[in-house]
Amino acid sequence: MTKVLGRSPDRRKRQVIELRLMQARDMFEMPSTDLFSEYRNLLTGVDFCLSELRGRAFTRPVRLEIRLPPEMIDDGVAERLARTLRRYCDHRIRYNRREGQAQRVGGVAALRIGIPVSALGLVVAAEATRIRPTGSAGNLVTDHLGWVLAWIGLWFPLDQFLFNPLAYRRESRVLRLLAGADIDVRPYRLGTDTEAR
Structure with a gap:
């Protein structure tokens, strides 16, 4: 699913997180998982991003490099992902505020x-x-x-x-930080991509 701090020249200015997903919705919901498949993830994309960013300094903006199979990419997928990610983050921030008060x-x-x-x-x-x-x-x-x-x-x-x-x-x-992330969506092909999984 991941390659942290990918080869992007942008990584000195931004915190780059590369995600490898089977479908765009895998960013937000857990796919049905074949535990033996090397292409399946055991976390949602957002959960992985949160775990990566919690262990880093908060100073630099975030760039998500999302890799999807070519047939899952259309013209508006990056904008839909960005909009949904902002909405998800806003909801979770409100939830965290209420939980902190409850504590x-x-x-x-x-x-x-x-x-x-x-x-x-x-x-x-x-x-x-x-x-x-x-x-x-x-x-x-x-x-x-x-x-x-x-x-x-x-x-x-x-x-x-x-x-x-x-x-x-x-x-x-x-x-x-994640709500303001720049999102770059590019294709990959199963079995031909040699990047880290």
Whole structure:
């Protein structure tokens, strides 16, 4: 399906991703897959592009070099792909925005359980200081259990509130780049093309 950073002279100015598809719609939907065929893909074209772009710097514009069998290419295929790609990216950006908000709301809601658990943990840790002798096994177990409860009670809500939405924001940045991608569609023939699959 892919050849990353193809031989295009444009690759210094742009991030070039080459996709090899059987049909234009394979860019957006998973084709029925013959797992043993060397010409079939196990991802949609968009999913592959997203995975490529997530691992790169976001500074350069994107160029998609899409290779299709000659009989699948007509005059308007590149424009249809570009229009559909923009629409897909816009929908997914809106979805990511809503999911990021849902993660933050979930983090705040998790504090309703997390704060009492943390308070219980701090009470247990404080009570552990009263256990005599100070270095006994009961003292150490109770003290550690209290601190672990205090940590767990706050860790999940804060993680969900602060860090989980970051993945959605990063994907949205990649989607904005992909929505503005230049698309070049060219033919290839099955069995005669020696490029990487």
